[in-house]
Amino acid sequence: MRKVIYKIGRIRIVVLISVIAVLLAVGLNYILQQFQEVTFSYSSFLRAAVIPIIVAPLLSWYLIGLFLRVIELEETMSEWALFDQLTGLLNRRAFLHRAEQEYRSAKRYETTFGVVVLDLDYFKNINDQHGHMAGDAILKDFGDLVLEQIRQSDISGRIGGEEFAFILPNTTLAQSQVFAEKLLQAVADRQVMIDGQTINYTASIGITVSFPENDFKIHNLIHHADQALYKAKSAGRNCYKVAENLL
Incomplete structure (x- = not known):
């Protein structure tokens, strides 16, 4: 109207x-x-x-x-x-809905897609040392970075406090790894100014991939990527790990 x-x-x-x-x-x-x-x-x-x-x-x-x-x-x-107001990315509910749609589409057309889960490193320490306004500024900065980096077809969302997830349609494991490497480097290069002080931050990433022949549901895929994320945290952070038993 x-x-x-x-x-x-x-x-x-x-x-x-x-x-x-x-x-x-x-x-x-x-x-x-x-x-x-x-x-x-x-x-x-x-x-x-x-x-x-x-x-x-x-x-x-x-x-x-x-x-x-x-x-x-x-x-x-x-x-x-639909959108998280701080980062401009999809909120958890909208992301999971879009992820389920991509899952069904991939099954129908027998295509592969990547699932990436990312968590900002030492985020609690940033809030404790610099205040929640600094934490919000970093979340907003990361949201801006994501919107600059991802393809139009990619699905990105904030699924937790400082946890984010991505669905990469028509993407292989190798391509998902390249995506993770570029994203980690882009995050490491960011600088956020808070009260005249420069704050750098990093992230850790877990990756899994949905193949046409596997029967994992979308929540299982995100769970596997999340488990890989914990391994990246244990490995020293600012890195990515790939989920085991993809098939």
């Missing part, structure tokens, strides 16, 4: 509504004169048209604006229901 309003133009719609209001008022006045059998009078028509000429444009302009505002608010609420 908003597209229709923008296409026609708000002013044209107001004019159209005003004209219709005037015609209805004059027409109703004419019908009442016929029923009451009063002498035909142009002045009565003019009086009948005065009020809609004054009120209709103002009222219709206000109501159309209010209607557009309601639509914008609905769209904003819909966006908030």
Whole structure:
């Protein structure tokens, strides 16, 4: 509906509504004169048209604006229901929904996709040392980085406090590893300024891959990637590990 309003133009719609209001008022006045059998009078028509000429444009302009505002608010609420407001990535619920869709598509067309789970290293220490505003700044910075790095077809989401996940359609294990290496390097190169102080941060990654011949469900794949992430943490962080028993 908003597209229709923008296409026609708000002013044209107001004019159209005003004209219709005037015609209805004059027409109703004419019908009442016929029923009451009063002498035909142009002045009565003019009086009948005065009020809609004054009120209709103002009222219709206000109501159309209010209607557009309601639509914008609905769209904003819909966006908030899907995206994490701090990072700009999908929230957990929306990510899992999109991941399930990709899983079904991959099964249907027998394609491979990568599952990557990432956790920011020593995030609690950053919050403790620099405050939660610093932590929020790093989360936002990482969200910006992800949106710069990923392909349009990739699915990315914040699934926990400082934990993120990615679905990489039509991607092999080797390609998923390349993705992880580039992402780790990009994260290590980031610098966030907090109160004049530069903060660097790193991440750890776990990888698994869905092959057409395996029967893992999407939650199993994410779980395996998460287990690989723990191994990356145990290996010293700022690295990636691949889940075992992919097939």
